Amino acid sequence: MDAFRAAVPQDHGCKAVANRLCAIGTYHGLRPDEEVPTPTRQDYLVYIASGAAKLVSLEDRDRPVPLRGHILGFQFGGDIVSILRKPQGGSRLQALTELQVITFAADEFLDIAQADPGMLRAVLTKSLDSLQRTRARMILIGHQTARQRIAGFLANMAERTCGCISGSCEIALPMSRSDIADSLGLTIETVSRQFTELRKSRLITTPSRAVVNLPDIDTLKQEAGL
Amino acid sequence: MDAFRAAVPQDHGCKAVANRLCAIGTYHGLRPDEEVPTPTRQDYLVYIASGAAKLVSLEDRDRPVPLRGHILGFQFGGDIVSILRKPQGGSRLQALTELQVITFAADEFLDIAQADPGMLRAVLTKSLDSLQRTRARMILIGHQTARQRIAGFLANMAERTCGCISGSCEIALPMSRSDIADSLGLTIETVSRQFTELRKSRLITTPSRAVVNLPDIDTLKQEAGL
């Protein structure tokens, strides 16, 4: 429950709450391509203990086409994801690597969190932040070129998976090109071309298909317009 | 405080809270182009009593260019907006019409809301919903054509300003073409061209520059891929 504790600047009694949370949650171990069981009766919160996953919008028949089966984003160890049940905006969480998660019903979570006002407050703050970040990303997607999006994606991955915000680092890309393309609103071909462009510009090297070396994160960020 | 009450399915004692909120809040009356005073010391929540406004990201010198001074969205009577102070992702709320708002510090709000767990819970739910909607919109922006975005924008406006989700209706567009363009990640020219295209398709008529008639919202939505 590190993420919860991290969300609270001064940890005032959250450890106890975190333990209570673990008590109501269920552990799941998943292999690549398997899905975190989708709730039917109520909303769930998922804490990702380790591994990488993609959040995909449901592909209901009666859903607007552009919203069907698209990648909403990627999640990594430490993240908390809310999985809402169907009517509102259903989504499923699919493992990209070996994945360990703890799931619990949102209602039960709220019942417990309510006991600790600071806790609930922290979660609210966290979700408002999340909203702000998503908004920012929306603007980017609306105004950035393909190259900027890819550069930004790689810089973001470096930060989220290795905590690297500067200098050089090597990151693993557990998702396919097609997943990347979809999440950025691009095509596979364009993603591929941008990778080779960045390679030519010496901003990345690709030792293997799923590994990318970022020799200069700062320039990469600049390239992304950040 | 209708919006707050609306957020709670069964109103259990929120009216009292709403009154308390009004007590800690400050009323502001603004004319077009004026701004809701930007907080420097803490985050603020703004309840829009009446009128229309645009939420604009700050244009700090040291901010990534694509995030500078862009339209994050439009807000109307009944909406609640969070204005975060600088470091996180500052934004300002600028009146498009005569605007009446009540502002209060987020901290004070949380102090009061905490007393009523159901209330805080409702707000959390509301903000999670908001996150989901923003995510959906992000996908759309990444995958929709100019025509779909404009059609979707108009349908959305009809729903938010007159509550029309079907049939026909006439809406006012208090914002400029350039505001619309920016919020959708398009250029003014493209917006203008799409308006004339929709006019040719008999999906809209424009009695005046700032007024649009939607004779068939259902087809419009279909056009938007919704």
Add this chain to the structure above:
DNA sequence: CGATCAATTGACTTAGCTCAAAGCATGTGG
């Protein structure tokens, strides 16, 4: 060692951007 699937590369098309001009309001001063 093929067979299969993902990724890359190439040739072509096109939606939307850029640049530029013209149309239309609204307001101001003579």
Add this chain to the structure above:
DNA sequence: CCACATGCTTTGAGCTAAGTCAATTGATCG
């Protein structure tokens, strides 16, 4: 009241980034 200036909006003519279609290469796995 008109002339003119100013600021939005519309329209037009290329141009370019990214999408589409199609072929090739490269990995992985029975």
